Amino acid sequence: MPVELLYALLRNPASTGAVLPSSQRLANAMASAAVGADAVIELGAGTGPVTEALLRKLPGVPLIAVELQPTLVRRLRARFPAADVRQASAKQVVDGLMALPGQVVLVSSLPFRSLPKDVVTETVDSICRFLGHNDERKLVQFTYQPRAPFAAPRHLRWQRRAVVWRNTPPAGIWELQADR
Ligand SMILES: C[S@@+](CC[C@H](N)C(=O)[O-])C[C@H]1O[C@@H](n2cnc3c(N)ncnc32)[C@H](O)[C@@H]1O
Numbered sequence: 001m002p003v004e005l006l007y008a009l010l011r012n013p014a015s016t017g018a019v020l021p022s023s024q025r026l027a028n029a030m031a032s033a034a035v036g037a038d039a040v041i042e043l044g045a046g047t048g049p050v051t052e053a054l055l056r057k058l059p060g061v062p063l064i065a066v067e068l069q070p071t072l073v074r075r076l077r078a079r080f081p082a083a084d085v086r087q088a089s090a091k092q093v094v095d096g097l098m099a100l101p102g103q104v105v106l107v108s109s110l111p112f113r114s115l116p117k118d119v120v121t122e123t124v125d126s127i128c129r130f131l132g133h134n135d136e137r138k139l140v141q142f143t144y145q146p147r148a149p150f151a152a153p154r155h156l157r158w159q160r161r162a163v164v165w166r167n168t169p170p171a172g173i174w175e176l177q178a179d180r
Helices: 003-011 024-032 049-057 070-079 090-096 117-132
Strands: 039-043 063-067 084-087 104-108 138-143 156-164 171-178
Touching: 024 049, 024 138, 024 156, 024 171, 039 049, 039 090, 049 063, 049 070, 063 070, 063 090, 070 084, 090 117, 104 117, 117 138, 117 156, 117 171
Parallel strands: 039 063, 039 104, 063 084, 104 138
Antiparallel strands: 138 171, 156 171
């Protein structure tokens, strides 16, 4: 485990959620699901494996990487000067970018199953409002559970796109978008 993730986990276990960083296979599968996007907003960038895969697989596509914890933000900024790394909550950033044009993909490693309930509620509301604005938008989210990451309102629909077996533990990659 990278030492930064260990410290983050010790400081704030519920919001960090993971004991291991995302594997390269999981990071690549998440980034592949965003190919074709005009812009990407990564939520919960952590130690950066998904950020790295996004920059590699979507060269030239604007990437905003959002992370709450200052030590992880410093590391992300030093490692990925091409990304716009913001120290903020996912809700703050998503609310502020509601009017962004084009096909915007949210790529999230947020640990919805361990975050405090009020944070889950406000973040899910914000993401669902964002997706409801424009049919082209979608959320890509991984989960270790055998079901959808969170309950979505009727106008949106979850689809499981892949399972990454060679990750510890195996992870499902789900997409949420307007039910067309
Ligand atoms: C599962 S961990 C990191 C996953 C990342 N792919 C990795 O391998 O390092 C989830 C990250 O989400 C961040 N986080 C938790 N709640 C957040 C929120 N409301 N807004 C932004 N980031 C948040 C945590 O600080 C943590 O770094």
